[in-house]
Amino acid sequence: MSEAATRTESKLVLVTGATGYIGGRLAPRLLEAGYRVRVLVRSPEKLADVPWADQVEVVRGDLGDPASLATATAGVDLLYYLVHSMGAKGDFEATERTAARNVALAARVAGVKRIVYLGGLHPATGTLSKHLRSRREVGEVLLTSGVPTVALQAGVIIGSGSASFEMIRHLTEVLPYMPAPYWVRNHIQPIAVRDVLYYLLAAAGLPDDVNRTFDIGGPDVLRYGQMMNGYAVEAGLKQRPIASIPVFAPRLAAHWVNVVTPIPRRLAVPIIESLQYDCVALEHDIRDLIPDPEGGLSSYRDSVRLALGKERAGEVETSWQNSSVMDAPSDPLPSDPEWAGHTVYTDVKQRRTNAPVEELWRVIESIGGDNGWYSLPVAWAARGWMDKMVGGVGLRRGRRNQEHLQAGDALDFWRVEAIERGRLLRLRAEMKLPGLAWLELRSEPDGAGGSLYYQRAVFFPRGLGGRLYWLSILPFHGVIFTDMANRITATAARQAHVESVRSLSESPAAV
Structure with missing residues (x-):
């Protein structure tokens, strides 16, 4: 030395x-x-x-x-x-x-x-x-x-x-x-x-x-x-x-x-x-x-x-995106038992797919940025522009890497608060909101070769304005989040099928 x-x-x-x-x-x-x-x-x-x-x-x-x-x-x-x-x-x-x-x-x-x-x-x-x-x-x-x-x-x-x-x-x-x-x-x-x-x-x-x-x-x-x-x-x-x-x-x-x-x-x-x-x-x-x-x-x-x-x-x-400058909460999402006494709104979706859990997770981790949000792009773009007009970050921040995320990464108008690779992605909202919001995406094996997809949006309203905000977007959530869950699981199944066909075509028996 x-x-x-x-x-x-x-x-x-x-x-x-x-x-x-x-x-x-x-x-x-x-x-x-x-x-x-x-x-x-x-x-x-x-x-x-x-x-x-x-x-x-x-x-x-x-x-x-x-x-x-x-x-x-x-x-x-x-x-x-x-x-x-x-x-x-x-x-x-x-x-x-x-x-x-x-x-x-x-x-x-x-x-x-x-x-x-x-x-x-x-x-x-x-x-x-x-x-x-x-x-x-x-x-x-x-x-x-x-x-x-x-x-x-x-x-x-x-x-x-x-x-x-x-x-x-x-x-x-x-x-x-x-x-x-x-x-x-x-x-x-x-x-x-x-x-x-x-x-x-x-x-x-x-x-x-x-x-x-x-x-x-x-x-x-x-x-x-x-x-x-x-x-x-x-x-x-x-x-x-x-x-x-x-x-x-x-x-x-x-x-x-x-x-x-x-x-x-x-x-x-x-x-x-x-x-x-x-x-x-x-x-x-x-x-x-x-x-x-x-x-x-x-x-x-x-x-x-x-x-x-x-x-x-x-x-x-x-990236400059690594450092948050928004009015975002610094504390992580409270665990469910701690919600007692608080007003909280949730939107929960669950789907099953024949895709293996690894393929479902690959779709989850690649969400946002150029890959989109798997539901009504016009609606997501409109929400991003609304955020921009009031001084927020909007959707154009994108993501640092198109395939992989890590804790602290900016993801459009979200930030990766927690990631348990292969299992959980928790995003914290950094758009301008009358409250605090998170979006959780989970993947779990179903025990039969396929996987289960869980999706949960959580919103802690701030005052009357926060409650009215949630009620005003509720009809849109019913469409956007339902479509999002359906398309994510369908994309995972489609990609799993393509991968299966490719593997068969490359196997010695096929040759």
Whole structure:
């Protein structure tokens, strides 16, 4: 074993935000580099299906809970701060400030030797958006913590599954002509996600006396309109005429983005507010300590090309969808005995199919996204548009992988709350609702070579509005959920028959 590998193997690294877009990609790369990795997450079940879950130590906790931070930072050499409250309700600046102070104190008490923080590029002077102001303040708290800190300040991150990339992609693909606010003419320095990860990893080896911010960005400085048309070229589309209009209304623009892209309005607002500034690197001092990656930093067009290639190959590691920003409940579905005393509405369907349970489960796990919901597509599309018009996520989020799901995945306007592969899929609603809703799909063997399909919709109404909502959609549920149960079992039976015929045709006896 090399001396460098021995040094990293002995170090314990704590990653906060491991269920997020960057943290979910950094953790396995730290393992590959030989570090011992611990992750602090609020919901460990979200990591149940990631391929590296059994290689890390998982601590359940929250940055707002000093006790869990004390446990998480014990014995840690290096801490990655990759948590942001972008899109959260309420005073997220106060929430982020408190979290940063809690982490700073816990790291200092535990004797952590280095903190690495990922913030955002911003102008040196002038008024900033709340989002950029908060990220700058978090960096300042960590830099004055008494623990040597590297605060990497990145611009728009381009990679498969990133919110910025999704916004560029959908705006470009949906709009053949775009009248846009003046911020499309502002300058931006995008950076490939692979280069962000390169800098994050390399920052772990910086000298102990380094305690400062570093601007990081790719080799191109572009206007937002140029980024959209750069995407168009790589995606094989015609370049889009873009007209700048002298208006900047972030919330109006965010609502428009919400309607024509999968990005929910609450997440679009901080992104668009940040675009009112020229966000370019003001210094390049990082090169004095960390050389460019082999082959150089990725250009914007190369970043787009790589992102599109990853998606076509089904290799999206993490997505902005992994992090919920909706008014969704954080608690799991209560068990049936706990419903006592609560108003609850249910819609239950049960069907039997000749398909083996494995085939039925394959259909269940592939539901949603491009595969659809097996009943009245027009009705599902209408519900998605209704949700979009009130600022919800709508149906266009789709799914990360067309065949497999894991806990925490976004699935159109649902989120995978629990999955017991081969048996149970529980989805929690993230559309705008006057209450809380879940949808459960189950598959079980029937003991005779076939399988049983169970489907249950559960709704906890909020006030009179919630009760009226359930009554108003009840007639539609009778059609949609019945059709859904029938089509899922019929599809499983049909696919099982096709597979049986194929197996017979390929058997030696048939030949």
